[in-house]
Amino acid sequence: MERCNYTALTRRRFLAGTGVFAAWSMMPKAGFAGTRDPRFVVVLLRGALDGLAAVAPVGDPNYRPLRGALALGEGGKDVLPLAGSFFALNDAMPKLHGRFAKGEALVVHAAATPYRSRSHFDGQNVLESGLEGPSGTQDGWLNRVAVALPAGERVGTQPGLAIGPTIPLILAGPAGTLTWSPQTFQPAVEDTALRLASLYGESDQELAKLLTEGLETDRMMANSAFDIEKGPARAFRILANGAAKLLAEEDGPRLAAISYEGWDTHVQEGADNGRLAKNLSALDLALDDLAETLGPAWKDTVVAVVTEFGRTAWGNGGGGTDHGTATTAFLMGGAVKGGRVIADWPGLREADLFEGRDLKPTTDLRAVLKGVLKDHLGLSERSLATDIFPGSLGVRPMAGLVA
Amino acid sequence: MNKPSAAFAASRFGLGLRRDDADAMGRDPLAALLGDIENPKPLARGKTLKPASEILLAMREFQAARAERLAATGLSGRARKKASEAAMSSDDAGSSAMAMESRAMESQAMESGAMADGSPAKMKSGATKASMEEKKPPQGAFYRADLAAKSAQLQNAPIGYFERLVDFWSNHFAVELGKNAITLATTGAYEREAIRPHVLGRFEDMLLAVARHPAMLTYLDNRISFGVNSQLVERNSRFGLNENFGREMLELHTVGVDGGYDQDDVRALANALSGWTFGLNPRQPDKVGVFAFTERMHEPGPVTVMGKTYPQKGEDQAKAIIADLARHPATARHLSRKLVQSFVADEPQPELVEQLAKVYLASDGDLFALAKELVTAPKSWEAPRTKLRSPQEFLFASARALNVPIKAGEVRRTLTVLGQAMWRPTSPAGFPGDSRYWLAADAMTNRLDVAQYLGARSKSGDPRAVAEAMLGDLLSAPTREAIARAESPGQAYALLLMSPEFQRR
Numbered sequence: 001m002e003r004c005n006y007t008a009l010t011r012r013r014f015l016a017g018t019g020v021f022a023a024w025s026m027m028p029k030a031g032f033a034g035t036r037d038p039r040f041v042v043v044l045l046r047g048a049l050d051g052l053a054a055v056a057p058v059g060d061p062n063y064r065p066l067r068g069a070l071a072l073g074e075g076g077k078d079v080l081p082l083a084g085s086f087f088a089l090n091d092a093m094p095k096l097h098g099r100f101a102k103g104e105a106l107v108v109h110a111a112a113t114p115y116r117s118r119s120h121f122d123g124q125n126v127l128e129s130g131l132e133g134p135s136g137t138q139d140g141w142l143n144r145v146a147v148a149l150p151a152g153e154r155v156g157t158q159p160g161l162a163i164g165p166t167i168p169l170i171l172a173g174p175a176g177t178l179t180w181s182p183q184t185f186q187p188a189v190e191d192t193a194l195r196l197a198s199l200y201g202e203s204d205q206e207l208a209k210l211l212t213e214g215l216e217t218d219r220m221m222a223n224s225a226f227d228i229e230k231g232p233a234r235a236f237r238i239l240a241n242g243a244a245k246l247l248a249e250e251d252g253p254r255l256a257a258i259s260y261e262g263w264d265t266h267v268q269e270g271a272d273n274g275r276l277a278k279n280l281s282a283l284d285l286a287l288d289d290l291a292e293t294l295g296p297a298w299k300d301t302v303v304a305v306v307t308e309f310g311r312t313a314w315g316n317g318g319g320g321t322d323h324g325t326a327t328t329a330f331l332m333g334g335a336v337k338g339g340r341v342i343a344d345w346p347g348l349r350e351a352d353l354f355e356g357r358d359l360k361p362t363t364d365l366r367a368v369l370k371g372v373l374k375d376h377l378g379l380s381e382r383s384l385a386t387d388i389f390p391g392s393l394g395v396r397p398m399a400g401l402v403a
Numbered sequence: 404m405n406k407p408s409a410a411f412a413a414s415r416f417g418l419g420l421r422r423d424d425a426d427a428m429g430r431d432p433l434a435a436l437l438g439d440i441e442n443p444k445p446l447a448r449g450k451t452l453k454p455a456s457e458i459l460l461a462m463r464e465f466q467a468a469r470a471e472r473l474a475a476t477g478l479s480g481r482a483r484k485k486a487s488e489a490a491m492s493s494d495d496a497g498s499s500a501m502a503m504e505s506r507a508m509e510s511q512a513m514e515s516g517a518m519a520d521g522s523p524a525k526m527k528s529g530a531t532k533a534s535m536e537e538k539k540p541p542q543g544a545f546y547r548a549d550l551a552a553k554s555a556q557l558q559n560a561p562i563g564y565f566e567r568l569v570d571f572w573s574n575h576f577a578v579e580l581g582k583n584a585i586t587l588a589t590t591g592a593y594e595r596e597a598i599r600p601h602v603l604g605r606f607e608d609m610l611l612a613v614a615r616h617p618a619m620l621t622y623l624d625n626r627i628s629f630g631v632n633s634q635l636v637e638r639n640s641r642f643g644l645n646e647n648f649g650r651e652m653l654e655l656h657t658v659g660v661d662g663g664y665d666q667d668d669v670r671a672l673a674n675a676l677s678g679w680t681f682g683l684n685p686r687q688p689d690k691v692g693v694f695a696f697t698e699r700m701h702e703p704g705p706v707t708v709m710g711k712t713y714p715q716k717g718e719d720q721a722k723a724i725i726a727d728l729a730r731h732p733a734t735a736r737h738l739s740r741k742l743v744q745s746f747v748a749d750e751p752q753p754e755l756v757e758q759l760a761k762v763y764l765a766s767d768g769d770l771f772a773l774a775k776e777l778v779t780a781p782k783s784w785e786a787p788r789t790k791l792r793s794p795q796e797f798l799f800a801s802a803r804a805l806n807v808p809i810k811a812g813e814v815r816r817t818l819t820v821l822g823q824a825m826w827r828p829t830s831p832a833g834f835p836g837d838s839r840y841w842l843a844a845d846a847m848t849n850r851l852d853v854a855q856y857l858g859a860r861s862k863s864g865d866p867r868a869v870a871e872a873m874l875g876d877l878l879s880a881p882t883r884e885a886i887a888r889a890e891s892p893g894q895a896y897a898l899l900l901m902s903p904e905f906q907r908r
Contacts (some may be wrong), residue, residue: 046890046891047890047891048890119887120888120889120890120891121865121866121867121892121895124891124892136864167862189855189894191890191894192851192855192894192897192898193848193851195885195888195889195894195898196847196851196885196897196898196901198885199881199882199885199898199901199902199903200903202881203879203881203882203903204903204906204907206842207847207903207906210842210843210846210847211847211848211851213845214845214846214847214848214849215848259891261890261891261893261894262890263890264890
């Protein structure tokens, strides 16, 4: 079993800033007979989002007994109900909730890629390569989308554009990319500092002491215990705004990917008011920035928020969860037929769980993505099954996701 | 002795493994280190790397042109004064005008915006319209060119033992580039001209090259050191002897603080060195930036240094002292101890120091023999890997391990954050060789920020494989596990760079 145990230090200055955004300007400007100018953005949540904490199945009678102390929604606390379903959204995401109500966002639950083991690297490799299993491939499915787009009037002359220090696998490939990233020297993320403190604790007391002192200094220097503007939200929003500005341009990019880290919540998950809540709140603000900054282009936009896998159905005794399987994904955008939770709910009795521990995957994430790519970008079903997600012939594109 | 592993050899004596030379080191790391000093990779020379003489000439011509232009506009009293100073400098080197003008150059150093990579020139003076139209003073460009070449060399050198030795000797004969415009422009050239060619040669030659170089003559003030009985002081008693270089040559460069010299020896050496200077007069362009012995600044008469009297006249006097200091047993011990402390152990093993000192004396200060002895001595491999990598070693080893190219601007910013700005030691003693100096309270959090910055930029593939390749037999179980369990490749790379086995050497 994969576990990432580390000492639960509190670095008050909750820091993040390792997002990646990449995009191309090669898109058919008039892919749909000049009536629409579609944008497609993939938001990668690296570290494995706890889907049961982001979108809680509060109406499932087994949810509360199974999750115990980690369960949300006791007496309606910590959650926002999602109309017409027995799910409720984590209340750290009020803006997403608003878009759900307006029909601009939907939730897919109990979804997973075809990957069934629990390594972050391999899981992200599958999520981004679009292949059936981990591989050493050098190109990603979003890059192949750029190649496979129906011929149309190409926007701009640059082959592509990536925002972020490197081009992530999902965008790597023959359709070249330019890169841009905010030139700020970001303090290390809290999670990385905690892992390092744990490593030093095991193997180097001198460095452990120094690191702890340094983190303590950071803590004392921080203005407040909980300052979302200085935490992950700031870093997340910088990237979302950068991405949106370029996507909004008349001749700007039309495909983009943004990475946000910090979802690997093994210890003190804090879905109610702690670490995960802060990260979800940061994500909520960043997605809202993306929508607002895109302006009129928002109506032709689909944003897919995905993660490599989910987390264990129950807590691990350290207030956190370990690597699991199925989880939630979100679709957002003016072009999304929203206001729904799409789930073939597997149930939460012990016998319902995958390998007796994880939410069982009942929806192939590729079906969701293929549905968007088919109806939003006009890719053919055959191309989707052979070029974009090779070997996915049996995974039919989900219909009716796009308005 | 057991064969050292590639990762061990590359961290203790090299610049750190790169993905592509792990194999080359792996077969016989010791042979690879020796090969590196038998056949060092020369510094890649772009067109922008100029000799110190050309650099200083360009600066002087820039100044003269500006002074003339300003004088012609007749707008500024200050400008007129400058122009008249430029005219006065038709006198030969060593004149009082030279001293005054070099002060003018110094005041310009900070005005030039030279430290801001790629940023537009900041014309702070802005007194006249004419000055706004001027080009940027050239010293910043010379500094950036050398920083870029050095940064590239430290990333591209295959093994890096030779480059580590360059750094060691450059730091031994430290020049702080922030002193003034001259040091800013020429410290890179100084390393290329006075240090690099002698790293595998004789110590005496290096010491002599250092003592004749404009950067050192400027940094330790010898260019404005006048014998109190010299002809120029007889004429103008405003000037006098500056002991700075004489003192540091004894205390830092040769016999060391316990080397058995006293204040009289310092004074005597300073007297012998008086008149060692260089040309700065733009009307004699072929002498600008070139070493000159200026008889009229020199203190006449014999001097006695450490019990020996030197009756020689002129330049030969200090040369003879330098030759003796280079051969002094105290120098052999001092240099050997610093080498061992820098490369092997913060508390140098006395036997190893003694062994190196013997080789030094027997070979008449042959630095190649010394470098060879250092890596072949079994004792050099016995000390535990507890030395913390210096910020510079850490940064370049990281860039090499993750295959992330870092540009000169990033090098400058990062090393400044980590407390070891390139060519900017806090004193003439250079950066300490004792790595415990770097164990500051915020050291690891700062390093972590840098590690994250680099980790996010690496595209080296599976971090587990990178860790195995870069750390080899040094990779511990806890580190292997922490890397395998990281939530993203970027985090895994950061943990790899921050692991004790990567931080220590």
